[in-house]
Amino acid sequence: MEEREGEWSEEHTNPNDKLVELQRSIAELKDFVFNSRTKYMFPFRVGQGYDVHQLVEGRPFWLGGISIPHSHGAKGHSDADVVCHVMCDALLGAANMRNIGYHFSDKDPQWKGVDSKILLAKVLEMIREKGFQVGNVDVTIVLQNPKLNPHIPEMKACLSSVTNIPEQDISIKATTSEHLGFVGREEGIAAHCVALIYLPNFFPINNDH
Numbered sequence: 001m002e003e004r005e006g007e008w009s010e011e012h013t014n015p016n017d018k019l020v021e022l023q024r025s026i027a028e029l030k031d032f033v034f035n036s037r038t039k040y041m042f043p044f045r046v047g048q049g050y051d052v053h054q055l056v057e058g059r060p061f062w063l064g065g066i067s068i069p070h071s072h073g074a075k076g077h078s079d080a081d082v083v084c085h086v087m088c089d090a091l092l093g094a095a096n097m098r099n100i101g102y103h104f105s106d107k108d109p110q111w112k113g114v115d116s117k118i119l120l121a122k123v124l125e126m127i128r129e130k131g132f133q134v135g136n137v138d139v140t141i142v143l144q145n146p147k148l149n150p151h152i153p154e155m156k157a158c159l160s161s162v163t164n165i166p167e168q169d170i171s172i173k174a175t176t177s178e179h180l181g182f183v184g185r186e187e188g189i190a191a192h193c194v195a196l197i198y199l200p201n202f203f204p205i206n207n208d209h
């Protein structure tokens with residue numbers, strides 16, 4: 001058929017039709033993204049943990065998986081290692097899997113005096129079973145005394161071997177509370193942790209920690 005100026009032959013697409021087709025594709029794409037978002041978890045997830053333990057004279061002071069030489073130690077149903085506890089809570093929180101006390105009750109005699117590294121290893125097993133891998137964790141310990149900086153490399157090495165998270169992805173820091181509050185009066189210790197976990201199957205990378 002002869003094509004005249006201003007008209008469209010059957011082999012050509014009218015630009016308006018093309019626009020309608022593109023708009024339909026964009027709407028379908030938006031629907032797909034929205035449905036995926038509600039069907040699947042967002043592949044990067046953050047969690048936060050906070051814990052406090054009383055300090056009492058004569059108890060071993062377990063912190064970050066190691067024993068700290070000190071006159072006082074943290075009191076608890078377990079060995080009261082706040083660093084392990086906040087890491088558990090941050091990782092469980094990121095995976096939306098409740099918290100340490102939900103999985104390991106302080107009323108359960110099987111956890112009496114337990115080494116908290118065992119609880120941490122179990123938490124890692126639980127989140128890895130759900131397909132998550134750990135990006136990084138960042139812990140802040142709030143303690144008036146003793147100074148912890150000299151012990152931090154050993155804590156990191158210990159926690160890395162317990163969790164199989166590379167040391168470069170485990171950050172541990174300490175601060176005092178400038179003699180204020182229960183920490184300042186040396187009655188207790190507090191710790192905070194944030195953790196980032198992710199679903200590796202979403203990404204074409206090979207990273208198995």
Ligand SMILES: Nc1ccn([C@@H]2O[C@H](COP(=O)(O)O)[C@@H](O)[C@H]2O)c(=O)n1
Pocket residue numbers: 142143144145146147148149150174175176177178
């Ligand atoms: N238990 C602690 C507390 C603090 N540190 C280190 O000392 C620095 C100063 O503490 P501030 O509370 O005055 O900020 C702090 O940044 C830590 O490096 C420590 O090692 N152990």
Ligand SMILES: C[C@@]1(CO)OP(=O)(O)OP(=O)(O)OC[C@H]1O
Pocket residue numbers: 051075076077078079080081085100101102104105106111112113114
């Ligand atoms: C670790 C657990 C369990 O032994 O006991 P605690 O050592 O008392 O620690 P806490 O952070 O108070 O609570 C978590 C408990 O599940």
